[in-house]
Amino acid sequence: GFAHVDHHRAIRQGVPEVILGEGKTAAQIVAIAKELARTGQNVLVTRVDDAKAAVVVSEIEGMKHSPMARTCTLERSPIVPLSDTKVALVSAGTSDLPVAEECAETMRMLGVTFDRIFDVGVAGLHRLLHKRPLLEEAGVIIVIAGMEGALSSVVGGLVDVPVIAVPTSVGYGAAFHGLAAMLGMLTSCASGITVVNIDNGFGAAFAAVRILRARARAARSTP
Amino acid sequence: GFAHVDHHRAIRQGVPEVILGEGKTAAQIVAIAKELARTGQNVLVTRVDDAKAAVVVSEIEGMKHSPMARTCTLERSPIVPLSDTKVALVSAGTSDLPVAEECAETMRMLGVTFDRIFDVGVAGLHRLLHKRPLLEEAGVIIVIAGMEGALSSVVGGLVDVPVIAVPTSVGYGAAFHGLAAMLGMLTSCASGITVVNIDNGFGAAFAAVRILRARARAARSTP
Amino acid sequence: GFAHVDHHRAIRQGVPEVILGEGKTAAQIVAIAKELARTGQNVLVTRVDDAKAAVVVSEIEGMKHSPMARTCTLERSPIVPLSDTKVALVSAGTSDLPVAEECAETMRMLGVTFDRIFDVGVAGLHRLLHKRPLLEEAGVIIVIAGMEGALSSVVGGLVDVPVIAVPTSVGYGAAFHGLAAMLGMLTSCASGITVVNIDNGFGAAFAAVRILRARARAARSTP
Amino acid sequence: GFAHVDHHRAIRQGVPEVILGEGKTAAQIVAIAKELARTGQNVLVTRVDDAKAAVVVSEIEGMKHSPMARTCTLERSPIVPLSDTKVALVSAGTSDLPVAEECAETMRMLGVTFDRIFDVGVAGLHRLLHKRPLLEEAGVIIVIAGMEGALSSVVGGLVDVPVIAVPTSVGYGAAFHGLAAMLGMLTSCASGITVVNIDNGFGAAFAAVRILRARARAARSTP
Amino acid sequence: GFAHVDHHRAIRQGVPEVILGEGKTAAQIVAIAKELARTGQNVLVTRVDDAKAAVVVSEIEGMKHSPMARTCTLERSPIVPLSDTKVALVSAGTSDLPVAEECAETMRMLGVTFDRIFDVGVAGLHRLLHKRPLLEEAGVIIVIAGMEGALSSVVGGLVDVPVIAVPTSVGYGAAFHGLAAMLGMLTSCASGITVVNIDNGFGAAFAAVRILRARARAARSTP
Amino acid sequence: GFAHVDHHRAIRQGVPEVILGEGKTAAQIVAIAKELARTGQNVLVTRVDDAKAAVVVSEIEGMKHSPMARTCTLERSPIVPLSDTKVALVSAGTSDLPVAEECAETMRMLGVTFDRIFDVGVAGLHRLLHKRPLLEEAGVIIVIAGMEGALSSVVGGLVDVPVIAVPTSVGYGAAFHGLAAMLGMLTSCASGITVVNIDNGFGAAFAAVRILRARARAARSTP
Amino acid sequence: GFAHVDHHRAIRQGVPEVILGEGKTAAQIVAIAKELARTGQNVLVTRVDDAKAAVVVSEIEGMKHSPMARTCTLERSPIVPLSDTKVALVSAGTSDLPVAEECAETMRMLGVTFDRIFDVGVAGLHRLLHKRPLLEEAGVIIVIAGMEGALSSVVGGLVDVPVIAVPTSVGYGAAFHGLAAMLGMLTSCASGITVVNIDNGFGAAFAAVRILRARARAARSTP
Amino acid sequence: GFAHVDHHRAIRQGVPEVILGEGKTAAQIVAIAKELARTGQNVLVTRVDDAKAAVVVSEIEGMKHSPMARTCTLERSPIVPLSDTKVALVSAGTSDLPVAEECAETMRMLGVTFDRIFDVGVAGLHRLLHKRPLLEEAGVIIVIAGMEGALSSVVGGLVDVPVIAVPTSVGYGAAFHGLAAMLGMLTSCASGITVVNIDNGFGAAFAAVRILRARARAARSTP
Numbered sequence A, B, C, D, E, F, G, H: 001g002f003a004h005v006d007h008h009r010a011i012r013q014g015v016p017e018v019i020l021g022e023g024k025t026a027a028q029i030v031a032i033a034k035e036l037a038r039t040g041q042n043v044l045v046t047r048v049d050d051a052k053a054a055v056v057v058s059e060i061e062g063m064k065h066s067p068m069a070r071t072c073t074l075e076r077s078p079i080v081p082l083s084d085t086k087v088a089l090v091s092a093g094t095s096d097l098p099v100a101e102e103c104a105e106t107m108r109m110l111g112v113t114f115d116r117i118f119d120v121g122v123a124g125l126h127r128l129l130h131k132r133p134l135l136e137e138a139g140v141i142i143v144i145a146g147m148e149g150a151l152s153s154v155v156g157g158l159v160d161v162p163v164i165a166v167p168t169s170v171g172y173g174a175a176f177h178g179l180a181a182m183l184g185m186l187t188s189c190a191s192g193i194t195v196v197n198i199d200n201g202f203g204a205a206f207a208a209v210r211i212l213r214a215r216a217r218a219a220r221s222t223p
């Protein structure tokens, strides 16, 4: 067939395959989702537009669509909390919402607890500085920003926890569909910031999961 | 001959031609500088490397070389202060010094008063916030930064005076010789920031001169 | 909530937050606009397409839509003139009109007086040269041009006032959506020209506001 | 002065400022290093070429140069182990050594324990597969690769711990100085891989430190 | 007329002209297809969208449309098998299907026998390793992958037969419409991999035909 | 008003302003066309889509639309032949037709005589070589090609007359909307080929007009 | 052997092969030059650095080196004037001299008469306007400019003769080694300007030769 | 240690690891070469500059340096002919020699027989057409060309055997270090051409080896 589901992934990475909706037909998404659901796994579809989501929701019972996040989700088994460490999900502006919500939905499905700190771009720095306590409590920070992406440098300089930066395609002209933010985040003067693909809220959530799972496992193995 | 000096420029723009040293032979620089000096004008040569500067200094009496700024200057007539408004010359890191000093030398030659606020990159934000009073007093702010160039967004959000951003080629990899900073400054989320070419300390100084001269002229014409 | 309006901005920069319509839903724009209007501030929405504008206009009383400028505006309090210095708003061709009008609407809302000098591209240089007196009277010049953006170099060489260049995405092929004009303006052989993002008429207006406000404040503080 | 050392960083981030040697003169590096050493902090200089390193070593007692890593280090106080979690430092080929060693020196100075797994590029996959046990034991994996950077996708698919990918400028032609590897790592089909700047071994080490410090702190605060 | 069909191609290359549907009107495609069919040749149209395909199918008897492959085909004469060597057609993910099927249709029309090995991307490496016997039996391997395109490096390292890599435009953000995969495949650390244009399933099939035809001819000429 | 028609252009360049339809509203095109027609000049509108063309044709009597060329034309005065030298209009493939026809319409309106030599791309070289006599008779050759644009190098090597190359956006993937052809034509190994913008059939025609007008004028001034 | 001299070229194009010095060893240049000279042809070597030129001059009697133009020339037979039409060779600044002189040397060797109009960049427009009579007399104009390359648009708008634009790599930062000028010239708002490669003074001269030769031939064939 | 030699490669691919000299120190090259030689394998080092080559040759007995090809080779065991099919090694100009010779040395070391057809660029097409018989006899054709790389399209259209195109970094300006040729070859209008990295003569040879080995193996397995 056209798809060869990586059932082994849940064992290897603790997370079943996540379906990238973009570039697939609705029928293909349905088929793969059913194959995953068949074995009792939860299903997450990302980057799925409204038209495809309507088909997916109507074909699979229990499937839910979150239009802002552009995801479909099916909860076949209860979501187990991964860790009690909280992630701070920080975004620069209202236009970054779809990426932030894709990230939020992914974290929710993978058992991550998080706080939203939205619309705190550096053009009005006091908004971010007021949230400093929340930032300092977080175990991981995800920073989502478009245009020049400066927010990740400022956050990275304020805290010492892991910072995962997500450039977004918000902006126009010299933003070149997220290139400006992406280059800016990669060359950040704050040290040790890491970056995922443009608009990849899913990837940032998954990177946080990697950090939290390893931490939880380490904690368990310590007497 | 190879050069056609724009003697009229001092009348049109209040500033004699400035010689771009790069791409010219030492002999060409000397010839043009002499032609300008012949009419009693001050001379500024920018982007001149040490070898060429040595020739220029030895051939023209009174010519001085500033190696950090990569400039040669000849003061044939006293420098007249342009305005009593001060410019704040802000830079992100020590590696931005050559560009900042090119800017400083240009301002000095064109009669602009300024304060240096150096090495206040956003990775250590408190350094900048401590300088806030100086920034608020300035009539124009020039922000010089490489890597991701986030400093200009932060400064632009703090003040309401004109902000001229200079991306520098400081950094490596995804900095792509200043491209990251340039795109970042052009797409800044702080409104109304303007940008000059990568490493163009001279251009930023000249843009400040345009602002200050127009202001001074307006002030004079007001009863 | 999804938005965290920077109410402090009007105090810090004399200008309330301007809403970037692109990337927001109509509902989000309405919510933010109402939040701004609630405190008696004027509202400007930029880059808003016809469909969203229709919703915004129907939901908020007094909101007006300017389709050519792609803006919505709400005047809750009278617009106070910022300065009696005039801005010259110069554009190269008829296709640059949307960007020029976004700039015009922004200036109007922020109390700036200006003259339109449109369709004076360098392919017919006499058109510009005939307008020279108007250029020489201006206190700030905004030059809007697509394709190769040469107009800003020519204007910059004629006058000594601040020149803010706006590259537009007008053109095709090697124009690469405004890249050619943007690179051209940044590397202009006329000194001290500054540049804002491609198609950013709003940003150019705001940069002019920064210059005029600082000038007005300086004038007031001089006995 | 030209530098404004961020002494506060050691408090904020547990790590004193690291000096980026590139773009600074030897004299500037020496001055900043002395200023840091004055307060008893350890000093790390990165991206320092042989000529500058010679000056730095000769001017500051106890300073050591590691030519392969292009670093200078000064140990004023004993290095405290950060955590007992091990990092796996994986590199694709022998030409990636300078970046890998910069990463190693940074980890050593910041108290991180690590294993080197070098020259295991995917062209000879068995080399990597033989190291699978070492990879599975690691708490964090840093993958350093040039050319197409495929190694990070393969490693990312095998393990569920955090993977930090460092694209290198190794390669020629379409490698475009690390661009191919950088884009490849950012678009990796393995989920949740994060990326730092091209050749930024320092940044990857620092990102690992962020993960390990947060984990150690969490461990300490758990009864 | 607008088209000048290269009837000689079937003699020179054993394959009649293939019609690139993109950029042609349906009427032009029909005219060229009829001109080819007139001389008894089989017809293959590639990159033809559904609307044009409907016209082409309705105008030419026997023409068939394959929507997933975006091809139209007309079999006027029986397809002669080119060789008994099998091609392995390997693809990384379900989203690569349209390119893979364009390749499959081209091979089918040109008499090539092949096996499909689909959805075996490196994020779940075991899927590929299980297919190793199939890979080792193949005489030519075509590897189709988007995003970072790492699959071709892994395949290229496992086998010693010709590997033709097809980057696809699957992915978003830093994938830049196939650029990441294209650069990655060109700089592959596996030796002797060759690359065709982004999404060019047709080209890969044709490259395989060149290899198989030359091999068959050589075989025939050996006693 | 929004437009400032360059009426002087017909005197300066022998050709009235040509209206670039793209980026203008139908109403603007109509207004400018009427203004040009008012003084008895012929009107040519380029890059006008079907919807706008319908308005323009319905609003201005005598206006004609050529859909393949994407032009509208109004002949108010008879077209005077510019010269008896013939231009050869050569194109590589059927998909280049819109650009070739824009070029043809422009030449027709400006009084240039030409031959069409279409669909003679280098993949079937004999097609071009058969046309060699036509090429050798031409006084100017315009070569229109997309994809890799190799046709201009081959033509440029065969003849010694002026060759004007027009890269087209035909192709996909690494063609990058005409970039591949544009770079290829600019770096052609055939000497003295000149290039215009991607898809700029109009510009190539105008460049031919410059050559033919100068030649005709020179001929007239020779006794 | 390594070279296969195209002796036929002098017949086909009236100009013997010109040797591109770059990328060849001095020994290879000498061998090819001797092979050309052997048949009595004149020899022109371009892009030859000082070291190679020294060898070439010492090995071939009569060979001359022009360091500014980076050419070597050997006149074995008298240079025949190609036409009495004059070319205007216009350049924007002193830094463009090497490209302008390469162009001048090529024209001299190929029998073209020309005037130099140097250092007339648009930042001081009066310099160019004063030369307008010279421009209007020319039969062909070559415009050489770096940075933003605006000069070609202004010249193109003033005259109706053929304009050949040469972007140069003069400038820094956003000039990106000539890219800004190249894109600017290709998208010029002046119609019918044609462009050659960055720094390709040779190509522009050759393009002028194509125009002048065709014109001369046409003139001869007219009774 | 720093290197992990893939001894298994000779078994898997019939060819021992080839050492990429670039980015390695001379000492590293020597160590890896000795490790390979220890097991009786032949050694090939590519992209090795003169200084490193001198060390390598002096440290390892029997090692030979080919400066034009930038290779070092050690023949520990006799080279076994791979096949009696001949490869045609075609190059466009003399400046492509280093890449062509790297390819030639690789083929020689791997037992491939080949003919050199050099300096047959399309600017003088007759040179190539005269070699048509040689091309038609070849079993594989490697085409090496810089600048616009048109040669591969012309060759690809003339023959039906496998064509492997190697873009070179020969050229300047818009050649962008081989980008123009690379894009051109990837978008070739001749069908089924495959491409390797810029300047990758080694890779092209290896791709030919893959084709010839598979063919020889197939031949052996046929009764």
Ligand SMILES: Nc1ncnc2c1ncn2[C@@H]1O[C@H](COP(=O)(O)O)[C@@H](O)[C@H]1O
Residues within 6 Å of the ligand: A092, A093, A094, A095, A096, A119, A121, A123, B189, B190, B191, C017, C018, C019, C020, C021, C046, C047, C200, C202, C203
């Ligand atoms: N046309 C525009 N171009 C660029 N920035 C804008 C424009 N309109 C508004 N802005 C700014 O964009 C930012 C929008 O952030 P947000 O609304 O939170 O997504 C604010 O700082 C605005 O001042």
Ligand SMILES: Nc1ncnc2c1ncn2[C@@H]1O[C@H](COP(=O)(O)O)[C@@H](O)[C@H]1O
Residues within 6 Å of the ligand: A189, A190, A191, B092, B093, B094, B095, B096, B119, B121, B123, D017, D018, D019, D020, D021, D046, D047, D200, D202, D203
């Ligand atoms: N190799 C490196 N790559 C990236 N950043 C670095 C590197 N070494 C030091 N840094 C950081 O770069 C910044 C240097 O700024 P400055 O020294 O003020 O120019 C500091 O924030 C360092 O932490």
Ligand SMILES: Nc1ncnc2c1ncn2[C@@H]1O[C@H](COP(=O)(O)O)[C@@H](O)[C@H]1O
Residues within 6 Å of the ligand: C092, C093, C094, C095, C096, C119, C121, C123, F017, F018, F019, F020, F021, F046, F047, F200, F202, F203, G189, G190, G191
């Ligand atoms: N297809 C075309 N491509 C490039 N330039 C054009 C084209 N058609 C018209 N033009 C030129 O574009 C300019 C249009 O400027 P405007 O109409 O004022 O926006 C004029 O100088 C025209 O001569």
Ligand SMILES: Nc1ncnc2c1ncn2[C@@H]1O[C@H](COP(=O)(O)O)[C@@H](O)[C@H]1O
Residues within 6 Å of the ligand: E017, E018, E019, E020, E021, E046, E047, E200, E202, E203, F092, F093, F094, F095, F096, F119, F121, F123, H189, H190, H191
């Ligand atoms: N999918 C495809 N990708 C690339 N080239 C193609 C494709 N389909 C057909 N071609 C070739 O594209 C060329 C089209 O030229 P034309 O049809 O004259 O515009 C022919 O040489 C075909 O062999």
Ligand SMILES: [Mg+2]
Residues within 6 Å of the ligand: A092, A093, A094, A119, C003, C004, C005
């Ligand atoms: Mg906001």
Ligand SMILES: [Mg+2]
Residues within 6 Å of the ligand: B092, B093, B094, B119, D003, D004, D005
């Ligand atoms: Mg610092």
Ligand SMILES: [Mg+2]
Residues within 6 Å of the ligand: C092, C093, C094, C119, F003, F004, F005
């Ligand atoms: Mg106009």
Ligand SMILES: [Mg+2]
Residues within 6 Å of the ligand: D092, D093, D094, D119, H003, H004, H005
């Ligand atoms: Mg190795």
Ligand SMILES: [Mg+2]
Residues within 6 Å of the ligand: A003, A004, A005, E092, E093, E094, E119
């Ligand atoms: Mg899959």
Ligand SMILES: [Mg+2]
Residues within 6 Å of the ligand: E003, E004, E005, F092, F093, F094, F119
């Ligand atoms: Mg065709």
Ligand SMILES: [Mg+2]
Residues within 6 Å of the ligand: B003, B004, B005, G092, G093, G094, G119
């Ligand atoms: Mg000058």
Ligand SMILES: [Mg+2]
Residues within 6 Å of the ligand: G003, G004, G005, H092, H093, H094, H119
């Ligand atoms: Mg040659």
